[in-house]
Amino acid sequence: xxxxxxxxxxxxxxxxxxxxxxxxxxxxxxxxxxxxxxxxxxxxxxxxxxxxxxxxxxxxxxxxxxxxxxxxxxxxxxxxxxxxxxxxxxxxxxxxxxxxxxxxxxxxxxxxxxxxxxxxxxxxxxxxxxxxxxxxxxxxxxxxxxxxxxxxxxxxxxxxxxxxxxxxxxxxxxxxxxxxxxxxxxxx
Amino acid sequence: xxxxxxxxxxxxxxxxxxxxxxxxxxxxxxxxxxxxxxxxxxxxxxxxxxxxxxxxxxxxxxxxxxxxxxxxxxxxxxxxxxxxxxxxxxxxxxxxxxxxxxxxxxxxxxxxxxxxxxxxxxxxxxxxxxxxxxxxxxxxxxxxxxxxxxxxxxxxxxxxxxxxxxxxxxxxxxxxxxxxxxxxxxxxxxxxxxxxxxxxxxxxxxxxxxxxxxxxxxxxxxx
Numbered sequence: 001x002x003x004x005x006x007x008x009x010x011x012x013x014x015x016x017x018x019x020x021x022x023x024x025x026x027x028x029x030x031x032x033x034x035x036x037x038x039x040x041x042x043x044x045x046x047x048x049x050x051x052x053x054x055x056x057x058x059x060x061x062x063x064x065x066x067x068x069x070x071x072x073x074x075x076x077x078x079x080x081x082x083x084x085x086x087x088x089x090x091x092x093x094x095x096x097x098x099x100x101x102x103x104x105x106x107x108x109x110x111x112x113x114x115x116x117x118x119x120x121x122x123x124x125x126x127x128x129x130x131x132x133x134x135x136x137x138x139x140x141x142x143x144x145x146x147x148x149x150x151x152x153x154x155x156x157x158x159x160x161x162x163x164x165x166x167x168x169x170x171x172x173x174x175x176x177x178x179x180x181x182x183x184x185x186x187x188x
Numbered sequence: 189x190x191x192x193x194x195x196x197x198x199x200x201x202x203x204x205x206x207x208x209x210x211x212x213x214x215x216x217x218x219x220x221x222x223x224x225x226x227x228x229x230x231x232x233x234x235x236x237x238x239x240x241x242x243x244x245x246x247x248x249x250x251x252x253x254x255x256x257x258x259x260x261x262x263x264x265x266x267x268x269x270x271x272x273x274x275x276x277x278x279x280x281x282x283x284x285x286x287x288x289x290x291x292x293x294x295x296x297x298x299x300x301x302x303x304x305x306x307x308x309x310x311x312x313x314x315x316x317x318x319x320x321x322x323x324x325x326x327x328x329x330x331x332x333x334x335x336x337x338x339x340x341x342x343x344x345x346x347x348x349x350x351x352x353x354x355x356x357x358x359x360x361x362x363x364x365x366x367x368x369x370x371x372x373x374x375x376x377x378x379x380x381x382x383x384x385x386x387x388x389x390x391x392x393x394x395x396x397x398x399x400x401x402x403x404x405x406x407x408x409x410x411x
Contacts, residue, residue, distance in 0.1 A: 025294060032290040040286070044279055061293045062300065119280050127278045150275050 011077040018068050028068070032061055035078065038151070039085050045134065045146045046089040048111045048118075056088045063088075075160050082153075082161045086143050093139045111135045126184070133183040137176055144169055145176040 009017075009030060017027035039060065044053045063084055071080065100110070112135045115121065115128065122128055134142050143162065147153045148169075155166045162169065 029290045029294065032293060033286075036289050037286055040281070041277055044281075045277055048279070050279075050281065057289070058293060058296060062297060065293075065297050065301070118278075120278060125278070127276070131278065150277065152275075 012073070015068060015071060015073070015077070028065060031064070031068070031077070035081050036061075038078075039081055042082065042146060042151060043085050043089050045131075045150060046086075046139065046143060047092065048114045048131075048135070052092065056085070056092055059088050060085050079157055079160045082147070082151075082157075083163075086147075086161055090139050090143065129184050129187055130180065132187070133180040136183050137179060141172050141176045141179075144172045145180070148173050 011031075014027045014031050014034075017023040018031070020027075036057070040053060040057055043056050043060075044050065047053050047056065060081065064081065071077070075083075096110075112132055115131050115135065116123075134145065137145065140162070144158065147158050147161065148155075153161070155169050158164075158169050159166050164172075
């Protein structure tokens with residue numbers, strides 16, 4: 001099936017195909033191809049490290065394989081994927097934090113060091129400063145900011161993804177933006 | 189020290205054997221209590237001295253620093269315009285990562301999901317077939333049993349209907365003429381009256397009746 005045809009198939013059609021044993025794998029592959037890049041970048045912005053991102057991506061799409069058959073379509077597949085991806089990423093960060101506290105590591109922001117070791121890192125470039133600033137935010141606030149800023153997701157959809165009211169999300173985004181601004185100004 | 193020994197004893201009784209080094213004696217500097225008051229007094233004096241120092245800072249500030257600071261800060265804030273920022277993440281990803289991801293995730297699923305493989309699928313197919321066959325067998329048996337029950341119920345109803353059509357006198361005549369056959373079929377033996385002890389039966393019935401009477405009843409009868 002061509003890429004053009006893949007793009008033409010709706011989520012409903014893909015779910016229907018997934019329900020049929022003969023077309024299950026094909027539908028699944030199409031669905032992965034359709035959403036993998038957007039989801040990858042969302043998770044990567046939260047976790048920074050490619051290997052960690054890849055691990056979480058695998059977990060997300062294994063869950064999709066297991067539960068797509070019973071997906072009730074109360075929300076869109078896109079929202080559902082973002083919800084799983086965000087929850088998996090936040091859980092991952094929480095586990096990392098626990099591991100750090102168990103190992104008594106005094107490294108407060110290990111992700112900032114990972115950013116500095118990234119290929120093409122330039123401390124003078126604003127986009128890198130922004131990545132560093134993002135790491136100064138609490139994980140959920142970081143998720144709010146990245147969903148809004150990079151994915152330009154409407155607050156209503158963000159509310160479904162993060163299971164938080166629109167009002168709280170707006171307040172959280174406002175605080176995040178302010179903190180980022182302060183961080184970058186301080187760095188300058 | 190006495191208390192310490194008591195605790196050790198208590199731990200021993202609880203079968204907890206701690207090495208003595210786990211409970212060291214607390215050490216205090218030599219002459220600590222003798223010198224304590226002197227030390228406190230000295231601290232009070234030094235605090236008084238600090239308090240007597242001038243509170244203003246001797247540093248000099250550039251002229252109009254705070255007015256300029258505000259302007260500078262505003263300029264810096266203006267330079268951070270989120271709209272000017274690219275919303276592309278600067279991270280890079282290996283070539284062909286996205287091309288290979290769907291096949292790699294499917295390969296992982298086949299490894300970790302034991303229910304999903306062609307071999308298991310054929311087993312599943314056989315299982316489904318056997319379940320279907322069992323269900324069919326039960327349904328067939330149930331149908332046959334139901335049909336048999338319906339046939340016998342129909343036969344009984346039909347017999348009762350036919351019997352109701354026969355007049356009573358015909359049934360009486362049949363019973364009289366075929367009494368022997370009926371007795372035989374019911375396995376009833378003919379009774380020989382000479383074999384029955386009528387007197388014996390009477391005395392047995394009387395005895396049973398007397399046994400049921402109470403002493404009070406008998407006393408009332410004697411009166």
